[in-house]
Amino acid sequence: MAYPGYPPSDGYPAFPGYPPTGQESVYPPAGQYSYPPVPGGYPPAGGGGTYPAAPPTAGYAGTAGYPASGGYPGAPQAGGMPPYAGAPSGPGFGVPPAGPGFGGYPQPPAQSYAGGGPAQMPGYPSGQTPSPVPGLPAAMVQCTQGTIQAAPNFDAGRDAEILRKAMKGFGTDEQAIINVVANRSNDQRQKIKAAFKTMYGKDLIKDLKSELSGNVEELILALFMPSTYYDAWSLRHAMKGVGTQERVLIEILCTRTNQEIRDIVNCYKSEFGRDIEQDIRADTSGHFERLLISMCQGNRDENQTVDYQKAQEDAQRLYQAGEGKLGTDESCFNMVLASRSFPQLKATVEAYSRIANRDLLSSIDREFSGNVERGLKAILQCALNRPAFFAERLYYSMKGAGTDDSTLIRIIVTRSEIDLVQIKQVFSQMYQKTLATMIASDTSGDYRRLLLAIVGQ
Template sequence: MAYPGYPPSGYPAFPGYPPTGQESVYPPAGQYTYPAAPGGYPPAGGGSFPAAPPSTGYPEAGGYPAPGGFPAPGGFPGAPQAGGMPSYPGGPGYGVPPTGPGFGGYPQPPAQSYAGGGPAQIPGYPGGQAPSPMPGPPAAMVQYTQGTIQAAPNFDAGRDAEILRKAMKGIGTDEKAIIDVVSNRSNDQRQKIKAAFKTMYGKDLIKDLKSELSGNVEELILALFMPRTYYDAWSLRHAMKGAGTQERVLIEILCTRTNQEIREIVNCYKSEFGRDIEQDIRADTSGHFERLLVSMCQGNRDENQTVDYQKAQEDAQRLYQAGEGKLGTDESCFNMVLASRSFPQLRATAEAYSRIANRDLASSIDREFSGNVERGLKAILQCAFDRPAFFAERLYYAMKGAGTDDSTLIRIIVTRSEIDLVQIKQKFAEMYQKTLATMIASDTSGDYRRLLLAIVGQ
């Protein structure tokens, strides 16, 4: 499918854009209410459950990190105590949480039923019992995601187009005026400014910006004017185009996006670049890493928020037998579980695994795998526990040491600016004892620094 009205010329090597509105939506509305349970909520003698979260504003599947990881320091605010769930952390019936950068741990559910059914007898659970399948955590545990950029109130695309035209007209460029506009408008609003500019002046805004800007600030502003889905597809194509492959870009995008986002990226990749992303992945990667990426680009991860603890125990046993429990590694078993299970289900599986193997699942992946497939599997697992921590870690290593990986810095700041950059900033400060803004300020300069800091909210 071709997108009418595109391309706006001037984007490096890749013409074409998807139309406004093709960006992925966070989250599908109406998907996260508590299902009815025998006798209703709360279970008898089980304390009181908070009200179900609203149908809008709820984070993407599996995305309910609390600041500091799981469990939150001092317990989750609002979690029922007397007669209900044990207090966080360290209540009775809790297993050893996974460890490692960004994991933070996730409490094992207490050995009792939450959905009205009796507890199942499963070896390996405290007391031989596991809770019946239950929906995700109560609303008091949920940390809603939030971007640093919101749609500007009283938006006027024509007025903004005029500001940008004046900033670039004549000798010199008013970079401050450009930064003020692009850093305070949502991606959808930027698409409207681009259309208004061409209507009012008969000129292409992107061409004008490219003629006035250069270097990293040019790359950053062009990224901000790309619709989100197109930017992901463009980044993937760029990572596989020409000599060499940027495997970490493939992992960063394909292992962290929602099903809906991945399907839209795959469609955009085909329509805009005339290529099949799966064929490009097969041509540019190999072995178990290739198979993992092909699995991820299907966009078919289970999105059921109900946790089946029996299946979690079975998957954990399967993973143990495929890795730590045998000579050699059955890589296909790890691929199957980590590429297909929902994030809440993966958390439960990781908890069960730590009891069976006496080692957390991330450590076992370290021992059993290496290279890009190891990085990919760990990225999935880390996103299941705490997606903002994954991006915080990527940002830190993009700036750590000599030199800066500016493309990674730009890509993450831009793509998460309207989704969860607030939580990424919080996680960055917790993990590295310095703010994201402080590190950006020390690693960048000039208009590039000013625009990055404006986006992250400093």
């Protein structure tokens, strides 16, 4: 059946280029979110297998607690896993990575897998766990957390009434609206939207648009979009009209799970009447186009067991395709990075540093440029430390003069129920300031209040 009450009859004209026509499609069940692999990687299933020796110091900062030869490569110890070459080190991780080239990342707070099962994630409320995600290992669920959780004792009719009163009559009670939308899950917001229309015969989105404007309007409309639809809308908007927002394509297509990508591709077709592959071919070219087309297939291996022999072979293959030859075999990089699981890629990165005496991110810097470089590095960064990838995107959306509000809104909204807690922690380690502090200094008014409410301040 159609997604209840979505999209509204008047569309979202305040979003430039918002094109949906016709009826809404069937949306996937709410709550299927992208939980990243646990930073630091997973031990192979069953606890068996032979582990290669610990990597040499080349490419790694010396960090106490790194496992001795024969230990699990990359397994976090009490002292934390050493960052890759170029990463800040020492207390507080020093200065942030330089430039938009995504330098080495500090690792998130140390955890231990010794004795089975991950340790409590710092900042994770004791005794609370996110809802299980079908098809994903329990450890992946336990070590990720959104700042927005489904509200207990939820009553869609009561929330619809609160929103109606906040918008009725002269003036608008923006704080009442913020209190509702920032403390309900996306699934609950969809139910509020349906209840509002049932109770009052009016479209909630149309009423909100008439009462709000600017960035706070864009943020609230994004919060009320089903997550799959919002990703599809963002991709369409990135390729519509003159110019292409390549970083949006990278941010979404290179970070989502297979099922999420397939749902996005189907939604793109049903809502906008367009084939996403054709739009990508029309708006991009060369090796970047091929990488995005590979991502659109949603066929990445998602087996969490790491094959260290294959990692060694892939690392050797990548070395021979880049650093070890004159010129670059781009198709080899595309094949490995587009098809291997994220834990497998992490093991490949570790094997590569032993073969090339250089980390793979640095080699991609040397061998590629432009958007294909950014796309390949985004994939590797998600394999190594996904929260750090989004933390850096947030940082550069606010750094310097002006604010990239669309990027700020998109990441805060899309990660709010997945891993925004971990993104906040890594942000503080990388930049020596909290995400909330930077948001507060870069935004204002109701827009600032709503963002801060979402990030949990």
